Amino acid sequence: MKSSGMQIDMHGEEGVSMKRVHIGDVAAHAGVSPTTVSHALSGRRPVSEATRQRILLAVDELGYHPNLVAKSLRIQRTKSVGFLVVDISNPYYPAVVQAVHDGLADQGYVSLIGITYGEAAAEETVLREMVARNVDGIIIQPMSLTPAEIRRIVGPLPLVLISDHEGELHADRVQTNDREGIAAAVRHLNDHGIREAGFISGPEGRSPGTLRLASFRAAAHALGITVAEEWIEHVPFSRAGGLEAGRRLLALPHRPRAIMCANDIIAVGLIDAAREAGLSLPVDLAVIGFDDIDTANLITPHLTTVVNPAREVGAACARALLRRIERGPDGAYTVEALPTHLVRRDSA
Amino acid sequence: MKSSGMQIDMHGEEGVSMKRVHIGDVAAHAGVSPTTVSHALSGRRPVSEATRQRILLAVDELGYHPNLVAKSLRIQRTKSVGFLVVDISNPYYPAVVQAVHDGLADQGYVSLIGITYGEAAAEETVLREMVARNVDGIIIQPMSLTPAEIRRIVGPLPLVLISDHEGELHADRVQTNDREGIAAAVRHLNDHGIREAGFISGPEGRSPGTLRLASFRAAAHALGITVAEEWIEHVPFSRAGGLEAGRRLLALPHRPRAIMCANDIIAVGLIDAAREAGLSLPVDLAVIGFDDIDTANLITPHLTTVVNPAREVGAACARALLRRIERGPDGAYTVEALPTHLVRRDSA
DNA sequence: CTGAAAGCGCTAACAG
DNA sequence: CTGTTAGCGCTTTCAG
Numbered sequence: 008m009k010s011s012g013m014q015i016d017m018h019g020e021e022g023v024s025m026k027r028v029h030i031g032d033v034a035a036h037a038g039v040s041p042t043t044v045s046h047a048l049s050g051r052r053p054v055s056e057a058t059r060q061r062i063l064l065a066v067d068e069l070g071y072h073p074n075l076v077a078k079s080l081r082i083q084r085t086k087s088v089g090f091l092v093v094d095i096s097n098p099y100y101p102a103v104v105q106a107v108h109d110g111l112a113d114q115g116y117v118s119l120i121g122i123t124y125g126e127a128a129a130e131e132t133v134l135r136e137m138v139a140r141n142v143d144g145i146i147i148q149p150m151s152l153t154p155a156e157i158r159r160i161v162g163p164l165p166l167v168l169i170s171d172h173e174g175e176l177h178a179d180r181v182q183t184n185d186r187e188g189i190a191a192a193v194r195h196l197n198d199h200g201i202r203e204a205g206f207i208s209g210p211e212g213r214s215p216g217t218l219r220l221a222s223f224r225a226a227a228h229a230l231g232i233t234v235a236e237e238w239i240e241h242v243p244f245s246r247a248g249g250l251e252a253g254r255r256l257l258a259l260p261h262r263p264r265a266i267m268c269a270n271d272i273i274a275v276g277l278i279d280a281a282r283e284a285g286l287s288l289p290v291d292l293a294v295i296g297f298d299d300i301d302t303a304n305l306i307t308p309h310l311t312t313v314v315n316p317a318r319e320v321g322a323a324c325a326r327a328l329l330r331r332i333e334r335g336p337d338g339a340y341t342v343e344a345l346p347t348h349l350v351r352r353d354s355a
Numbered sequence: 356m357k358s359s360g361m362q363i364d365m366h367g368e369e370g371v372s373m374k375r376v377h378i379g380d381v382a383a384h385a386g387v388s389p390t391t392v393s394h395a396l397s398g399r400r401p402v403s404e405a406t407r408q409r410i411l412l413a414v415d416e417l418g419y420h421p422n423l424v425a426k427s428l429r430i431q432r433t434k435s436v437g438f439l440v441v442d443i444s445n446p447y448y449p450a451v452v453q454a455v456h457d458g459l460a461d462q463g464y465v466s467l468i469g470i471t472y473g474e475a476a477a478e479e480t481v482l483r484e485m486v487a488r489n490v491d492g493i494i495i496q497p498m499s500l501t502p503a504e505i506r507r508i509v510g511p512l513p514l515v516l517i518s519d520h521e522g523e524l525h526a527d528r529v530q531t532n533d534r535e536g537i538a539a540a541v542r543h544l545n546d547h548g549i550r551e552a553g554f555i556s557g558p559e560g561r562s563p564g565t566l567r568l569a570s571f572r573a574a575a576h577a578l579g580i581t582v583a584e585e586w587i588e589h590v591p592f593s594r595a596g597g598l599e600a601g602r603r604l605l606a607l608p609h610r611p612r613a614i615m616c617a618n619d620i621i622a623v624g625l626i627d628a629a630r631e632a633g634l635s636l637p638v639d640l641a642v643i644g645f646d647d648i649d650t651a652n653l654i655t656p657h658l659t660t661v662v663n664p665a666r667e668v669g670a671a672c673a674r675a676l677l678r679r680i681e682r683g684p685d686g687a688y689t690v691e692a693l694p695t696h697l698v699r700r701d702s703a
Numbered sequence: 704c705t706g707a708a709a710g711c712g713c714t715a716a717c718a719g
Numbered sequence: 720c721t722g723t724t725a726g727c728g729c730t731t732t733c734a735g
Contacts, residue, residue: 027510029728040706045730052731055704075487076428077728080711085424087467087488095456096649101449108443108470117484119435120468122456136465139423140435162375275653301444305623307655377712388722393714400715403720425712428727709732718723 028069037065048073079141088328089137091121091130091147097244097272098300099317103169106321107146114329116143125214125244127151134160144328150214154178165331167324171218176340179331181323185215185297186222188313188347189267192295193226195311195349196265201293202231205238205263207252207273216244216269219297223267238263242273249276257284257292265293265355271300271312278306278354293355308353319345376417384413396421427489436676437485439469439478439495445592445620446648447665451517454669455494462677464491473562473592475499482508492676498562502526513679515672519566524688527679529671533563533645534570536661536695537615540643541574543659543697544613549641550579553586553611555600555621564592564617567645571615586611590621597624605632605640613641613703619648619660626654626702641703656701667693 034041039058046052047062054062065071079085090107092100108118119142121133130152137145144165149157154168154177166178171185196204206223209216220239227234240256242248249268256262257280268274274296278288286292288308296303296312303310323343330341382389387406394400395410402410413419427433438455440448456466467490469481478500485493492513497505502516502525514526519533544552554571557564568587575582588604590596597616604610605628616622622644626636634640636656644651644660651658671691678689 030730031728041729042706042731043704046705049730053704058704072483072487074489074728076424076433076489077711078730080424080428080713080727081729081731083711095449095453098446098449098650101443101446104468105443105470108468112470117467117469117488119465120452120456121465122453122460135420139420140465141422141424302446302650302653305650305654307653378714379712389713390715390723391721394721397714401720406720422712425727426714428711428729429713429715431727704735706735707733709730711729713727714725716723716725719721 027074028071030071030073032069033062033065033071036069037061083141084143085141086115087117087119087140087142089119089121089133089140089142089145089147091123091133091137091145093123093125093148093150094244095122097270098302099270099298099315102301102317103321103324106318107325108321110322110325111329116329123147123150125150125210130157131160138162138164144332146324146328148215151212153213163336165328165336167328167331169320169324171215172342176342179327179340180342181320181327181345182342183315183320183345183347185219185313185315185347186225188297188315188349189219189222190226191349192267192311192313192355193223193230193232195351195355196293196295197230197232199289199293199355201264203233203235203238203263204265204267205240205256206234207240207242207249207256207266207268207277209241209244209269209273211241214244214269216241219269233263235263238266244270244272246272246276246279249273250279251276253277253280254283257281257286265295267295267297269297271296271298271303271310274310274312274354275306278308278310289353289355295349295355299350304352311352311355312350313347314350315347316345375422376419378419378421380417381410381413381419384417385409431489432491433489434463435465435467435488435490437467437469437481437488437490437493437495439471439481439485439493441471441473441496441498442592443470445618446650447618447646447663450649450665451669451672454666455673456669458670458673459677464677471495471498473498473558478505479508486510486512492680494672494676496563499560501561511684513676513684515676515679517668517672519563520690524690527675527688528690529668529675529693530690531663531668531693531695533567533661533663533695534573536645536663536697537567537570538574539697540615540659540661540703541571541578541580543699543703544641544643545578545580547637547641547703549612551581551583551586551611552613552615553588553604554582555588555590555597555604555614555616555625557589557592557617557621559589562592562617564589567617581611583611586614592618592620594620594624594627597621598627599624601625601628602631605629605634610640613643615643615645617645619644619646619651619658622658622660622702623654626656626658637701637703643697643703647698652700659700659703660698661695662698663695664693 030041034044047054123129146167148169158177168178208220240252242252299314378389382392395402471477494515496517506525516526556568588600590600647662
């Protein structure tokens with residue numbers, strides 16, 4: 008694994024066996040002090056053009072790249088952010104991740120990714136991990152922890168919550184106006200003469216499913232659509248969860264004409280169950296999802312669903328976090344609400 | 356934003372406004388030296404049970420969490436790894452990401468994620484970024500850079516390549532035996548009496564598409580199946596790419612009876628094109644994908660495809676990287692090859 | 704325009 | 720069993 012047999016240090020290609028070069032090496036090579044190298048590179052203090060050139064040359068010859076860990080310790084900023092995602096196997100999230108990543112990478116930030124699976128314990132340990140690593144900010148969609156608990160863990164750190172808010176904010180927020188999309192969905196059902204509808208929600212507790220269910224109930228109530236208690240299910244946000252709930256619901260002696268799901272993945276499971284039961288959609292059963300994942304228009308029947316603007320959510324999170332990092336902890340917390348809307352396809 | 360009005364430092368709940376507590380604070384509080392605190396916490400040197408208890412208490416009371424940046428600078432390890440993913444919007448990758456993340460998080464590593472979009476410039480800058488941040492290792496699926504170029508950039512760092520190898524290894528590798536899955540796919544076509552087949556590959560160059568195309572050609576040749584040059588397309592790994600290539604292929608005066616695609620996303624685009632052209636699958640056209648993304652069995656017709664074991668790939672990468680981190684740079688490079696196989700569904 | 708020295712928060716010799 | 724000291728690699732006073 009040796010390359011060329013040059014006799015002394017710091018020559019030739021930067022090979023596998025070379026030691027990492029430090030600012031002191033560059034300084035020595037250019038015949039100046041580390042201080043001057045630092046300033047030549049940062050531009051935070053004037054340096055004579057001649058020495059600047061010598062330094063740049065040395066940097067190049069030696070292949071110097073500053074050690075960001077040392078820099079971070081010194082300047083007390085890491086140019087990194089923690090992004091806690093619930094479940095990356097749900098196609099909704101990668102879209103958010105990508106948008107967050109792109110928005111942050113532009114500004115030189117790197118993303119530390121944590122997966123929480125919506126569990127309180129994981130949320131807490133990952134948050135602490137991020138804090139311990141001195142990230143400059145954190146983005147999280149809380150599924151178990153309350154905003155207050157999260158704020159207590161992260162201290163004064165810039166924090167963006169992907170979450171609807173009830174009561175105190177505790178952090179900047181990005182949220183989607185799920186209610187309007189769901190109201191449109193219920194109106195759509197009503198327009199088709201459907202008077203009885205069920206809902207498959209996510210796990211009980213503080214998941215977005217709970218709020219979506221509430222919105223659904225309210226919209227149905229407003230239109231006089233019946234939502235029997237036995238038509239409500241709580242399952243994990245997974246295809247398996249949707250299948251399981253779907254089986255139960257469809258086996259009911261009196262089952263609803265339509266079922267809305269708290270997300271598309273659950274809806275896919277429900278469609279599996281409908282197929283098992285030999286039902287044909289949307290005639291025997293109308294199904295509406297939530298999120299509009301990329302594949303929603305690939306499945307059969309094409310899924311009627313509420314568009315949850317993943318990329319916009321991610322971009323808004325990135326913007327909000329950068330703003331907070333720049334402005335410091337003292338300004339008032341902001342809330343950005345993104346619209347949702349129904350897209351009519353073939354399942355309802 | 357102030358909470359309770361306690362008169363002096365380090366009391367009460369750890370609130371938003373509290374300064375971060377350092378090892379020295381704990382030491383003072385417990386009446387010992389920082390060294391002892393460090394050792395009490397790490398266990399790397401015996402500490403009397405009495406002082407240990409006092410320290411633990413102090414840690415608890417003050418809410419001490421060590422500053423990992425400072426620790427990293429000192430011990431020269433960050434317990435972080437860089438994971439460079441090509442395109443997280445392709446559902447194949449999140450599955451890999453998740454497996455990598457889980458395999459690494461278990462051992463206390465955090466993942467810095469970079470998205471390269473397969474571009475050489477992005478690959479290089481992200482790699483340098485990771486190196487500058489002193490990650491303990493890097494996992495990358497190279498799309499533009501050669502293994503040698505990557506090795507030159509990362510120096511002696513533990514490195515795992517998701518990539519088939521031709522010639523020198525330059526790093527530990529995880530690869531999939533695409534050839535066997537593709538051979539099975541071609542046999543499947545042959546069994547159905549198909550004698551003419553095309554292939555939609557990824558971008559020209561060093562993408563996995565190129566190797567898959569070569570395997571396809573070889574397998575077809577072995578069975579006497581015709582693969583005309585005009586039936587070969589190179590497009591981006593996207594649904595749009597598949598659609599575009601599909602339109603061209605299906606508009607040909609003499610088009611093939613079957614088309615295999617370098618990945619499932621392209622196949623989805625091809626199916627879009629087939630639908631546009633009013634063809635019914637698999638009778639008028641047989642389509643085979645590659646990857647078996649989660650949604651492959653959701654689309655209509657259910658996609659016949661080659662299973663690319665995303666989770667196993669991710670898990671293998673994590674294992675290989677951890678092994679290399681532990682064993683140091685000197686052992687021989689390893690190659691782990693994972694099998695692929697055909698799953699027959701409805702599109703071919 | 705440039706350098707010396709201090710210090711970010713931690714760990715690990717080296718002493719006792 | 721415990722403490723003192725040095726130093727990871729960088730930036731930034733402070734002093735020329």
